[in-house]
Amino acid sequence: MADTYESLKxxxxxxxxxxxxxxxxxxDNLAWVKIADKVQEEDFYRQDHRLIFxxxxxxxxxxxxxxxxxxxxxxKTAETLDDAGGLAYLATLAKDTPSAANIxxxxxxxxxxxxxxxxxxxxxxxxxxxxxxxxxxxxECVESxxxxxxxxxxxxxxxxxxxxxxKKLMAARLEYIQEQSKNVDADGNPLLLGYATGFEELDKRWxxxxxxxxxxxxxxxxxxxxxxxxxVIEHIG
Numbered sequence: 001m002a003d004t005y006e007s008l009k010x011x012x013x014x015x016x017x018x019x020x021x022x023x024x025x026x027x028d029n030l031a032w033v034k035i036a037d038k039v040q041e042e043d044f045y046r047q048d049h050r051l052i053f054x055x056x057x058x059x060x061x062x063x064x065x066x067x068x069x070x071x072x073x074x075x076k077t078a079e080t081l082d083d084a085g086g087l088a089y090l091a092t093l094a095k096d097t098p099s100a101a102n103i104x105x106x107x108x109x110x111x112x113x114x115x116x117x118x119x120x121x122x123x124x125x126x127x128x129x130x131x132x133x134x135x136x137x138x139x140e141c142v143e144s145x146x147x148x149x150x151x152x153x154x155x156x157x158x159x160x161x162x163x164x165x166x167k168k169l170m171a172a173r174l175e176y177i178q179e180q181s182k183n184v185d186a187d188g189n190p191l192l193l194g195y196a197t198g199f200e201e202l203d204k205r206w207x208x209x210x211x212x213x214x215x216x217x218x219x220x221x222x223x224x225x226x227x228x229x230x231x232v233i234e235h236i237g
Contacts, residue, residue, distance in 0.1 A: 012116040013045030017109035022049060023097025024106065025056050026090075029066045031100040032056075035107040043114035048084045052093075055080070068094050115152070122148045143221040198235030209236070 021039065024031050041057070044050045055075055056066050064070055068090050075081040075090075084090065126145040133141055194208030209215060209232070217225045 011045065011120060012113045014109050014113055015046065017106045017113070018044050018046060018049045019093055020097050020106040021103060021110055022052050022056070023093040023095075024100035024103035025066050026068055026071065026094040027097060028100035028103075029060070031103045032060050032066070034104050036060075038104065039107040039111050039114075043110050045113065045117070048089070051075075051080055051084045052090070055084075118152055122152050140221065147221055195236045197232045199232075 021035065025035075041050050041054050044053055052071070052075075055071060055078070059066055059070060059074060064074075068087070072081060072087045072090050075084055081087065125148060129136075129141045129145060136144070194210035196203050196208050217229055
């Protein structure tokens with residue numbers, strides 16, 4: 001029974017939220033700017049909803065109305081109307097959505113469910129790595145797994161406030177790096193505030209590695225992160 005239950009599990013999604021986003025866009029064309037950067041076509045679970053969203057986006061990019069008639073005519077020309085449920089379904093989406101006032105909240109739900117589905121996919125891929133290593137050792141498998149999780153985290157699931165803070169910190173750090181790159185002696189050598197890495201260009205931009213700070217070397221697997229760190233440690237040591 002347990003195996004049967006597992007096989008019947010349905011991926012996280014909210015049909016109501018997806019319908020409310022699509023219906024809201026048809027009711028208020030200006031609502032598009034509220035959700036354009038919050039949800040994408042692939043975030044929708046149902047294929048017909050993806051198709052409708054894609055077409056609404058095409059109409060918006062052309063500056064055309066997003067009402068039921070314009071949408072259905074566009075889809076009819078593209079021969080995709082039947083795949084989207086027909087005119088009756090498009091009309092139902094608009095009719096059953098009371099307003100576009102809460103469209104941002106609905107879009108957030110759609111995105112949240114999408115991230116959860118991606119998490120399941122990543123988890124499945126990681127589990128598969130353990131069973132089928134394809135010649136990789138355990139360390140390499142762990143690095144590949146970490147990269148999958150990093151990619152998921154970098155593309156979704158991060159709150160708006162966290163992104164704003166991250167952008168602020170990155171902007172401040174970039175400004176510091178730009179200023180630090182100007183600090184050189186008469187011969188053009190960087191004036192270091194910390195430990196030299198052994199890599200002149202890095203030292204010039206960073207001013208050396210400062211004590212008490214944590215530095216993260218990011219990159220895809222097999223790109224030389226470990227070797228770079230070892231070289232820096234040997235140079236400092």
